[in-house]
Amino acid sequence: MSVLAAAVIFAIALGLLNLTLSYGVIRRLRSEKRSTPAAPFPVTDADSVGTALEEFHIRTEDGREISDRTLPEGTVAAFFAPGCGPCAELLPHFVETLAHSRRPAEEVLAVVVPGNEGSEEYADLLSAVATVITGDQARTVEAAFGVNAYPVVCRVGATGELTALARDLQELALPVTV
DSSP, X not given: OHHHHHHHHHXXXXXHHHHHHHHHHHHHHHHXXXXXXXXXXXXXXXTTTTOXXXXXXXXXXXXXXXXXXXXXXXXXXXXXXXXXXHHHHHHHHHHHHHHHSOOXXXXXEEEEOSSSTTHHHHHHHHTTTSEEEOHHHHHHHHHHHTOOSSSEEEXXXXXXXXXXXXXXXXXXXXXXXX
16 A cells, blocks of 8 residues: 555656646746747738728829729838837838839838828838828828738739738849739
8 A cells, every 4th residue: 555655646746846847848938938029020910911902092292193903913012100110120121122123113102100200211211112101191001901010011912912021021022023
């Protein structure tokens, strides 16, 4: 009987040791997850990918009319919010990548949401490589694309659905096929 009691006590002790070590591992993994920085360029919010673009119609400051029906297949749309840390990190990389690609600015929408200081600076940087949309027009386009997080970079598909670009924006560097 004493052998059976010793075996039960040993099994209980082994179970408690396992439980304690598992707790320590879980605690360490959680603390590492909190301290690990996010992906360098979060490019899309999951809610928009795969959804259809809603109807919209705007007129840019230079008089160009843009709507969900006039966007060509493959149009890249980027949404930035000045004052957003990830947006500030993505902005120079986005501009540089587009500057090195042969993508015409008419095929790239850069939406700078209003209300934050620095909107003009963002618009100036983006205007060299994209059609920039600001002000109330930006809110209209933002709603049509279903954007609820920043930065967002997506592509308009053939049937108006939104698809995500790779996080490193390599798709933007590829030559445009006609």
